[in-house]
Amino acid sequence: METPIIVKNLTKKFGDVVAVNDVSITIEPHEFLTLLGPSGCGKTTLLRCIAGLEDPDDGEIYIGDKLIYSHVKGISVPPGQRELGMVFQNYALWPHMTVYKNMTFALEIQKLSKEEMDRRVKESLEEVKMSGYEDRYPREMSGGQQQRIALARMLAYRPRVFLMDEPLSNLDARLRMDMRTELKRLHHISDATTLYVTHDQLEAMTMSSKIAVMKLGVIQQLDTPDKVYHFPGNLFVADFIGNPKINLMPGWVSRQDLVDMGKFNIPVKTYNKRGDVVVGLRPEDIIVHDTPTDNTVEFTAYSVLPSGADTTIIAHMGDTELIIKEMGVSKIQMDQKIWLSFKQDAINLYDKETEDLIQS
Ligand SMILES: Nc1ncnc2c1ncn2[C@@H]1O[C@H](COP(=O)(O)OP(=O)(O)O)[C@@H](O)[C@H]1O
């Protein structure tokens, strides 16, 4: 089904708080788009406006070619008629209903045959690895199991679009990983337009075809995960995405294609920018040498943190601290002198004043 979600100039206020501030976004058919941002940035509110659970103050929303909300035209289609599948943080299974009943009450309203309902319940439970739980009550299951039933209920409903608000937040780390795998497969198979909300950047990076990074009710960047990671559009996005965090260092462009960092210089494309900048460099884009060579800068290994698969090195030079990530086990010892070079094409330059990526 070719069902985009189109949001135009949507605003939602709670008293003085502008939870969603003039947001325009299109979730293309078949896309898995994730709203990503810190707690309180307006992700849930935007999703709830699309679901019809909040009454916006302004704007328009289309699902497919159907106008489901318009402030100006006074249109607001009730939630039940928006044909959406939803899974929320608080998974809200009916406590007095079995799993089977929880999964089929919406299907009964659609007047599906018993055989069709049985088939959908069986298939959906298989998808979330909960086969055989049809007769359990919610209280007889763990939080994680209940959450998976909530997902299965959404799948069985076969909606035009999926809306999910932090559906994995109640699961332990191992199960979260499993469910990321399954959700991505599910989307791969169903191809349903999906709007997903999370504050977990790893979830967003691993599953999404597009990510919209939000801050204070405003979308900061809408891009593929790869672009958001490698070309963050502003300092907020750069700082929010990546673990360990990106290195952000103040510098000064005194002449074309050279940034003066105080104790050393970094050659990098500066376009027409002069003056104060911030250099953004990911930890894996710094190379550690144990002897000085051309174009290296001397630091000291302040702390060395091996994790098995990789090693994080915290390097100091005066007040400057850099976080470095090396694959595998590092030979570097704490307090050892090290010499660093930077992968030049991985460096991003930001305007200190506007905080935007400099790209022209
Ligand atoms: N029902 C409400 N009443 C008052 N303020 C609300 C309500 N819901 C959300 N907010 C406020 O709106 C902002 C966005 O909240 P929310 O959409 O829940 O953010 P997120 O899901 O990104 O954590 C926050 O400042 C929050 O306190």
Ligand SMILES: [Mg+2]
């Ligand atoms: Mg939320």
